[in-house]
Amino acid sequence: xxxxxxxxxxxxxxxxxxxxxxxxxxxxxxxxxxxxxxxxxxxxxxxxxxxxxxxxxxxxxxxxxxxxxxxxxxxxxxxxxxxxxxxxxxxxxxxxxxxxxxxxxxxxxxxxxxxxxxxxxxxxxxxxxxxxxxxxxxxxxxxxxxxxxxxxxxxxxxxxxxxxxxxxxxxxxxxxxxxxxxxxxxxxxxxxxxxxxxxxxxxxxxxxxxxxxxxxxxxxxxxxxxxxxxxxxxxxxxxxxxxxxxxxxxxxxxxxxxxxxxxxxxxxxxxxxxxxxxxxxxxxxxxxxxxxx
Numbered sequence: 001x002x003x004x005x006x007x008x009x010x011x012x013x014x015x016x017x018x019x020x021x022x023x024x025x026x027x028x029x030x031x032x033x034x035x036x037x038x039x040x041x042x043x044x045x046x047x048x049x050x051x052x053x054x055x056x057x058x059x060x061x062x063x064x065x066x067x068x069x070x071x072x073x074x075x076x077x078x079x080x081x082x083x084x085x086x087x088x089x090x091x092x093x094x095x096x097x098x099x100x101x102x103x104x105x106x107x108x109x110x111x112x113x114x115x116x117x118x119x120x121x122x123x124x125x126x127x128x129x130x131x132x133x134x135x136x137x138x139x140x141x142x143x144x145x146x147x148x149x150x151x152x153x154x155x156x157x158x159x160x161x162x163x164x165x166x167x168x169x170x171x172x173x174x175x176x177x178x179x180x181x182x183x184x185x186x187x188x189x190x191x192x193x194x195x196x197x198x199x200x201x202x203x204x205x206x207x208x209x210x211x212x213x214x215x216x217x218x219x220x221x222x223x224x225x226x227x228x229x230x231x232x233x234x235x236x237x238x239x240x241x242x243x244x245x246x247x248x249x250x251x252x253x254x255x256x257x258x259x260x261x262x263x264x265x266x267x268x269x270x271x272x273x274x275x276x277x278x279x280x281x282x283x284x285x286x287x288x289x290x291x292x293x
């Protein structure tokens with residue numbers, strides 16, 4: 001099996017777990033491909049049994065590896081979208097951060113998880129992506145989001161007015177600090193913090209969640225992901241912020257853009273000893289009530 005490893009810089013508290021990952025994979029005679037910048041960062045911190053192959057982008061991975069292993073938190077997992085894109089390479093994450101909802105493998109279960117991975121004791125969980133399109137180039141070649149697209153104001157106290165259209169029909173004007181358009185995957189992230197609902201993967205929906213709306217009648221709305229959304233911004237500032245997962249750009253107020261389901265999806269690896277519901281209960285304490293136990 002050929003496994004690629006991606007990660008970000010980390011503090012030394014997680015160093016033993018990173019070493020354990022490499023040791024566990026080397027013991028199983030796996031051919032490793034390591035993200036070049038990550039390899040440079042860890043080269044003086046951990047020991048390699050043998051020199052790994054290096055990769056830097058999507059073109060180095062497509063058709064070359066069987067699985068991409070993310071070492072870090074959920075933000076690190078989101079980075080992998082740009083690396084796998086439409087290659088259908090499955091992605092799995094070992095949580096070296098805090099919550100780890102997407103990177104669901106606990107750092108104390110590394111050996112067992114890698115053993116399940118090698119033995120192909122897992123299923124693939126297909127996740128939809130959001131695609132952003134505009135007359136101006138937004139987010140380069142990777143204009144897709146696994147979690148959410150967020151429209152938000154810059155560092156001042158002025159509200160924005162976000163005019164939203166559903167299949168070119170006027171939907172609503174949001175007087176708010178911003179707006180979140182989330183996939184089912186992203187429904188348990190920022191959208192949830194702003195009062196949005198939990199949407200199960202595979203449900204075929206998106207959710208629009210306003211951020212601090214200045215109107216008591218405005219609530220999150222769930223839409224079929226077959227729809228196309230369009231947005232125009234009005235406000236006192238000439239620019240606003242547009243975030244695509246963990247990437248952010250400053251966009252002129254005159255920019256109009258559309259959001260729809262992307263033409264391809266991402267495959268997340270789900271080990272056979274875990275389910276979406278168990279992750280909800282264990283990570284978010286969903287439905288926890290002492291009367292049930």
